[in-house]
Amino acid sequence: MTERKKIAIIGGGNMGVALANGIVASGLHRASDITLTRRNLRSLESLAQEGFHITSNNEAAVAGADIIILSILPQQLNGVLDAIAPVVDPQRHLFVSIVTGVRVADIIQRVGKEVQVIRAMPNTAIAIRESMTCIAGSMATEENQALVRQIFQAVGETVEIEEELMTSATALCACGIAFFLRSIRAATQGGTEIGFHAGDALRMAAQTAKGAASLLLHFQSHPENEIDKVTSPKGCTIAGLNEMEHHGFSSAMIKGIKTSSHKAEQLYKNE
Numbered sequence: 001m002t003e004r005k006k007i008a009i010i011g012g013g014n015m016g017v018a019l020a021n022g023i024v025a026s027g028l029h030r031a032s033d034i035t036l037t038r039r040n041l042r043s044l045e046s047l048a049q050e051g052f053h054i055t056s057n058n059e060a061a062v063a064g065a066d067i068i069i070l071s072i073l074p075q076q077l078n079g080v081l082d083a084i085a086p087v088v089d090p091q092r093h094l095f096v097s098i099v100t101g102v103r104v105a106d107i108i109q110r111v112g113k114e115v116q117v118i119r120a121m122p123n124t125a126i127a128i129r130e131s132m133t134c135i136a137g138s139m140a141t142e143e144n145q146a147l148v149r150q151i152f153q154a155v156g157e158t159v160e161i162e163e164e165l166m167t168s169a170t171a172l173c174a175c176g177i178a179f180f181l182r183s184i185r186a187a188t189q190g191g192t193e194i195g196f197h198a199g200d201a202l203r204m205a206a207q208t209a210k211g212a213a214s215l216l217l218h219f220q221s222h223p224e225n226e227i228d229k230v231t232s233p234k235g236c237t238i239a240g241l242n243e244m245e246h247h248g249f250s251s252a253m254i255k256g257i258k259t260s261s262h263k264a265e266q267l268y269k270n271e
């Protein structure tokens, strides 16, 4: 269905490049269907050799595309929208924004045209097509919602949410990658203190974390169900787990997620 659509990714940074590579790896589009933009093109040159189009000219990229994926920082958005607004055609263009903290209404207002906008919040696991992407855009047509779902489904899992929950999704799923990685790093440091070389400890901790997440997804069970299977009575797991809780393990994660959600809400307003 999306085979013939042309895509412009405005902002070929971490996420823009990972998304472009993921879409092509999934077979949904060819590299030649995708244009990536950024001001400094040097880091995109290898992509050009793979068949992607690269340019610093956002207006030209938009004019040549059907789907416009906004992948710039919140503080860079207004300048870009002002520049591309004259070439935006609401009959042709579908906007997909992964920009944190920016509402659909903000984009429509800045562009000054009734263009369709769908928000998506992927995470960096998009690079290996394992993203958890939250999508909001119920004002767009069913066809366009399906189109966007298809793109992000090609690079991981998707869930549709109300737009008002988008900054919460940012904290839980996008920032969440860093939270889980930090907990793996902490486990690695613990592992080193009890006898493993750092590299071995990291591999052991990462595979253990992957196993824990896979148990939940495979059995569709609650974490406490799986924890109950690990914690032998008077055993070593419950002793360690309770020690962590005495030091605020769950509380730290909850407070961090709330802080990130609040910050995500502020990013565009304070740009």
Ligand SMILES: NC(=O)C1=CN([C@@H]2O[C@H](COP(=O)(O)OP(=O)(O)OC[C@H]3O[C@@H](n4cnc5c(N)ncnc54)[C@H](OP(=O)(O)O)[C@@H]3O)[C@@H](O)[C@H]2O)C=CC1
Binding pocket: 010, 011, 012, 013, 014, 015, 016, 037, 038, 039, 040, 041, 058, 071, 072, 073, 074, 076, 079, 080, 098, 099, 100, 121, 122, 123, 124, 174, 175
């Ligand atoms: N990183 C993450 O985990 C996630 C990020 N997001 C959101 O996605 C967006 C992108 O994040 P991320 O990829 O990490 O950020 P990056 O800073 O890596 O990418 C932003 C890119 O935009 C380019 N850019 C800046 N100004 C312009 C312009 N005027 N025209 C064209 N390109 C421009 C920059 O390149 P240059 O300076 O060369 O122009 C840069 O490559 C942000 O809004 C972020 O909040 C969403 C989910 C997860």
Ligand SMILES: O=C(O)[C@@H]1CCC=N1
Binding pocket: 100, 170, 174, 175
């Ligand atoms: O830290 C940030 O602001 C971006 C948005 C979500 C993940 N990274």
